[in-house]
Amino acid sequence: MAESSEPPSSPRESARQSVTLQDIAAHAGVSRSTVSLVLRESPLVADSTRTRVQASIKALGYVYNRGAAALRASHTFTLGVVVYDIANPFFGAMVAGIDSVLHRENYVSFLANSEDSPGRQQRFLERMREQRVDGLLLCPAEGTDPALLTQLMDWNMPCVQVLRHIGTPPFDYAGTDFELGVRQAVDHLVALGHRRIVFLGGEAEHSATRARHQGYHDAMHAQGLGEVLGIVRGPVTRRAGFEGIQTLMQETPRPTAVICHNDLMALGAMLGLQRLGLIPGEDCAIIGTDDIEEAALSLPPLTSVATHPFSIGEEAARLAMRRIANPGGAREQVILTPRLQVRHSCDPIPAHGEALYRRYPHATLDA
Amino acid sequence: MAESSEPPSSPRESARQSVTLQDIAAHAGVSRSTVSLVLRESPLVADSTRTRVQASIKALGYVYNRGAAALRASHTFTLGVVVYDIANPFFGAMVAGIDSVLHRENYVSFLANSEDSPGRQQRFLERMREQRVDGLLLCPAEGTDPALLTQLMDWNMPCVQVLRHIGTPPFDYAGTDFELGVRQAVDHLVALGHRRIVFLGGEAEHSATRARHQGYHDAMHAQGLGEVLGIVRGPVTRRAGFEGIQTLMQETPRPTAVICHNDLMALGAMLGLQRLGLIPGEDCAIIGTDDIEEAALSLPPLTSVATHPFSIGEEAARLAMRRIANPGGAREQVILTPRLQVRHSCDPIPAHGEALYRRYPHATLDA
DNA sequence: TCTCATATTTGGATCAATCCAAAACGAGGC
DNA sequence: GCCTCGTTTTGGATTGATCCAAATATGAGA
Incomplete structure (x- = not known):
């Protein structure tokens, strides 16, 4: 219905569907698997092969499909972030800190503003589960049921609480010594x-x-x-x-x-x-x-x-990275020292x- | 390696892998396709069937897999948002406005803080393409090459510029009458x-x-x-x-x-x-x-x-929804009236x- | 030249949904 | 009882990557 007969304005070669691993493999004279390894920067592939494949990737204008990758892989390089008032400049600075770390780590984050509503928060968290995010950074909304933590464990979803925390230790947390x-x-x-x-x-x-x-x-x-x-x-x-x-x-x-x-x-x-x-x-x-x-x-x-909201954001994000890399590790509480x-x-x-x-x-x- | 023998603490029935459409179908005595239709709230399925399927979904604790859906479907119900200074309370309010609309529309958004760096912005946009987001809300970083707009068109990626704009009309834009x-x-x-x-x-x-x-x-x-x-x-x-x-x-x-x-x-x-x-x-x-x-x-x-940053955010998000629903439609510029x-x-x-x-x-x- | 270990590469199965054309069903009308 | 038409349902193909065990290539040492 909303499908026009032709991709409107691309004289390039996005004419056909889209370039896949298979196409790259054919172009470079290797297998799908090898291309996949190159994309993931595996040390297994020989330098000469890698170079050739990379050339093909560039030549064909390949675009990695994260959705497809996520279907099979265990990571999505994606995180969910929940704050309760993004208009508060404190949280703006905190989100900036989070973003700076995630950017370095090649992660990308979904952001939601719960407005301190546990219901809205819950809906977002469920959506995050559907998106198969690797983990969560959560400033729990006021009135959040502590059972949420158990639920997240059931979901097998790493979660770093930030600034506020619910439930009883041990849990991952980043905040300051109020x-x-x-x-x-x-x-x-x-x-x-x-x-x-x-x-x-x-x-x-x-x-x-x-x-x-x-x-x-x-x-x-x-x-x-x-x-x-x-x-x-x-x-x-x-x-x-x-x-x-x-x-x-x-x-x-x-x-x-x-x-x-x-x-x-x-x-x-x-x-x-x-x-x-x-x-x-x-x-x-x-x-x-x-x-x-x-x-x-x-x-x-x-x-x-x-x-120090920016630092708290950074620490929280770093802790999330550690937890994702090592889900079974001991929970950590990173408490920054405030200064008058x-x-x-x-x-x-x-x-x-x-x-x-x-x-x-x-x-x-x-x- | 990081895989413990058992999901640590779930006495529930997340014991096995994960529940799929197939499992629901078997449980409800219908086909995969029917379950899929129920999930997408299609009017095609009979009420009795819908009810039965929904019961099975609840009974088995099914979790929708957006990654898998995105692989075949044309929408991801996902948006990318780029601002250049999230610590600025103006943008905090704007993001809150965006979030409030997206929440109603069942969309979820990736947020990035470009820090006014075109390079960083470009990296994020490429990542958004890989994620197959349905569209973008972009406050372009200072110094962004106007060719970016052409690139986004080549990518077939709907983009609403916010507050600032680059390139020449027509383009989608939401802002105020400075x-x-x-x-x-x-x-x-x-x-x-x-x-x-x-x-x-x-x-x-x-x-x-x-x-x-x-x-x-x-x-x-x-x-x-x-x-x-x-x-x-x-x-x-x-x-x-x-x-x-x-x-x-x-x-x-x-x-x-x-x-x-x-x-x-x-x-x-x-x-x-x-x-x-x-x-x-x-x-x-x-x-x-x-x-x-x-x-x-x-x-x-x-x-x-x-x-009125909150309103600008809302308008921008609404415009993005319209553009996604109708990619070929005439570009719009929503200009709010400021008030002293x-x-x-x-x-x-x-x-x-x-x-x-x-x-x-x-x-x-x-x- | 042969062996064995190590370094690369590969194909098939798999992940979990959607699309689509065709089949099954059910109610009226003749 | 048969045909038609609209409503529901379905199976098979498809999407595009990763995983994994097995196959192949390479190089050093005997």
Whole structure:
């Protein structure tokens, strides 16, 4: 129906169907099998043969058919990647890290954005199974049933969890030490003289949140501030930061410092302070998590726990490569060390005159 | 070698190789062909048969093999997507838009980050051909040879260009009206009383830059400001904005307003002003392009030409679906209309006392 | 020159689906 | 009871590579 009589515009020799191994073999005077070996860069074939075959491949304009190869071979050189919010620049950087490693390894990846919906995630994973991908990189959607891991094992599908994890060890995982990160933030604030330190964000539904809350709890206790204030649970969006801090600032006594679940929240929180006519750093210190690029550009520049998304992506991809090469090997957890990137959102600014921020009482998230 | 004697942990019946159409057929008492028709939701099969077959499929735990299907069928329900900077939140949003459409259409996509390298892009495209993807969504890397389009036609590979385009029409394209966007920015500034308006950024190596420059040129002439100032070409990164504006501010007479190629540059430019002790809006108005999420969060909130990346992604994906369904159809260009999102980076702030921004003379991109 | 080990090459079976032309079925009409 | 026509179903050919065991070529040493 949609089949025109002729391939519209190719004066070349794509006229016939398509060139196959068989054609190359005939042209080069060898067998199909030998051509196949050349394509796969097998050391078995003699140099002279290899050269001849390669010439034929070029001459006939051969195109390798991965689908056909995959039918028989055990690998597809293909990976599935699931993130839950690709619009978040943190994940953009992470995907860039993944891509850089896969490119070197001659792998290619399917990407899906689960939007934190376990159903959507599940559909994609099933599709990946149908595509016979060699493995998965998975940032599990919030609320994912831990049984998913068992399912993937049943499927015999290597899976590296990234950033968040579900189920119980051992599993493959690449992420950062969130507990340490929060501890660094708390210690930094305490050193600056803060005691009323709140942790803002997270619903405790997944590991990355639990780890942060645990880190906060432990660090506060270690500093002898255990019960001074606490954790405010909630979503982790800009808006949640914007609104959350405004609520916090109405409490008495006020907190003097807030550590945010991620930079998006922290940037929202700074805007929220401004909305109240307060000054980030002076009226309330703010620390974010992730150190996305934007963090350096806010006013004041945001102090943030750098979690190195690009590196996490690289490590996750490398781990997946190792697991694919050795499916039975011991599971690994690659935990990067975060680093507190100190900027100016905790500086007590020497007050002189009207606070500049108060010039923008109209600051909102939408305008 | 890496083959353990037993699939490690599946008490289920994945014990044997894998379930094929043949097995389903036997179980349901029909032929292979019928099962295939059921899988493809053909209206040919009788309801009773369909039900029976579906039951068998479920009972045996069948997994569709896309590789095998692709070998014979004309479609793979697979797409290749190439962007040049996935870490840029603009592209994150665009990819999210693409993903949302593809998900509805039961398509799945390979993603590559070309890093604006034509070589890397070419490698990926060849790989996509090997994978027999049904089509491509391509944001061409800077410096891509226009002959690429001819090559893709030779390959018989549908391709929708996004945001940038190479070659000459007709081709499929989805993007925004950059010329109009810049015109809106210029007109807005002129209405505020500005005359010394500079356009900052772009190397004129690709369509999206040329269109912006053209739009600037036309709008300035329409306003009778043709030769007042001009375009400063260069890279389009945050750093370029940061440094570019500092150079501009040392010229005499200074520009009073700067329109930036994208928001990243604009955010960098605002920081650059602060570094000089100048105030965005008051000492120099700034307008960005894209209206990424961060734009609302800067201080002052950035006025920006909204280009709706999510919608562009959706439109591009929909166009690709149409082209795949009808390869011979007339090429389409889907051009969205940008909208000037006015915030406060052009407000002449009533001066009172020391400018708050001057409190952060240490503002840099790295700290 | 013959043997034996090593280095190359090969053909047939196989992977798991789709395509297609033809066969089987079932219900009306004559 | 036979014929026709539309609806379902089917078997065989086909897609294009890899796997594997066996065949052949090559070279060194006796």
